[in-house]
Amino acid sequence: xxxxxxxxxxxxxxxxxxxxxxxxxxxxxxxxxxxxxxxxxxxxxxxxxxxxxxxxxxxxxxxxxxxxxxxxxxxxxxxxxxxxxxxxxxxxxxxxxxxxxxxxxxxxxxxxxxxxxxxxxxxxxxxxxxxxxxxxxxxxxxxxxxxxxxxxxxxxxxxxxxxxxxxxxxxxxxxxxxxxxxxxxxxxxxxxxxxxxxxxxxxxxxxxxxxxxxxxxxxxxxxxxxxxxxxxxxxxxxxxxxxxxxxxxxxxxxxxxxxxxxxxxxxxxx
Numbered sequence: 506x507x508x509x510x511x512x513x514x515x516x517x518x519x520x521x522x523x524x525x526x527x528x529x530x531x532x533x534x535x536x537x538x539x540x541x542x543x544x545x546x547x548x549x550x551x552x553x554x555x556x557x558x559x560x561x562x563x564x565x566x567x568x569x570x571x572x573x574x575x576x577x578x579x580x581x582x583x584x585x586x587x588x589x590x591x592x593x594x595x596x597x598x599x600x601x602x603x604x605x606x607x608x609x610x611x612x613x614x615x616x617x618x619x620x621x622x623x624x625x626x627x628x629x630x631x632x633x634x635x636x637x638x639x640x641x642x643x644x645x646x647x648x649x650x651x652x653x654x655x656x657x658x659x660x661x662x663x664x665x666x667x668x669x670x671x672x673x674x675x676x677x678x679x680x681x682x683x684x685x686x687x688x689x690x691x692x693x694x695x696x697x698x699x700x701x702x703x704x705x706x707x708x709x710x711x712x713x714x715x716x717x718x719x720x721x722x723x724x725x726x727x728x729x730x731x732x733x734x735x736x737x738x739x740x741x742x743x744x745x746x747x748x749x750x751x752x753x754x755x756x757x758x759x760x761x762x763x764x765x766x767x768x769x770x771x772x773x774x775x
Contacts, residue, residue: 549700551596555693586690633727675735688747
């Protein structure tokens with residue numbers, strides 16, 4: 506979820522202004538850290554649930570505009586693909602029976618959304634990568650109607666200057682070239698949000714890194730992409746490769762692709 510933009514192309518002046526505003530935001534965060542300017546009286550949790558839309562044959566349904574109109578709830582928003590929607594669950598305090606209440610509310614909301622989606626012949630499914638998704642589905646009209654997504658696609662390909670190769674090993678290796686960031690839309694997930702104080706950030710971050718491996722092993726559910734059996738959790742590699750702006754020459758030099766953060770931290774220092 507994000508704010509809509511009005512243009513899809515950006516010149517050097519736009520990029521300089523973006524960098525200036527980004528640095529301003531970083532400076533504000535630094536000031537807030539130094540002055541304890543965060544609302545951290547209680548721990549809060551919320552989540553984003555990304556879902557796929559399918560038709561009666563479980564093929565991708567490029568109909569999120571209709572489905573969102575039918576649901577008519579601002580908590581539901583579009584995502585990159587026209588077969589994706591996102592459910593934003595409002596944050597709430599953690600103590601007590603919050604987890605049980607959260608489950609009830611999420612189930613009730615998703616059930617109601619499913620009924621409204623059914624009126625147009627669509628179904629809402631929660632799965633990492635839709636197994637029925639094939640290259641032909643990205644031939645045309647795969648992207649949500651949003652200038653923001655078009656701008657994202659154009660910016661990545663302007664930076665890269667060529668198609669993006671998707672090469673994934675596995676029992677049935679896949680080699681494919683993407684002319685857009687369409688493969689990214691194949692990757693859906695449930696994202697938990699946790700509000701903590703700045704002093705508690707480092708231990709919570711490090712705990713999350715420690716839990717990531719076992720959590721991934723327990724929750725891996727994306728073995729198929731474009732009809733190929735690949736990794737047990739193929740979303741990792743599909744997302745990484747489909748958003749990597751580096752040319753092949755830079756990839757061979759090693760290092761993490763843009764947007765990938767690894768490692769632990771000692772403290773959050775202003």
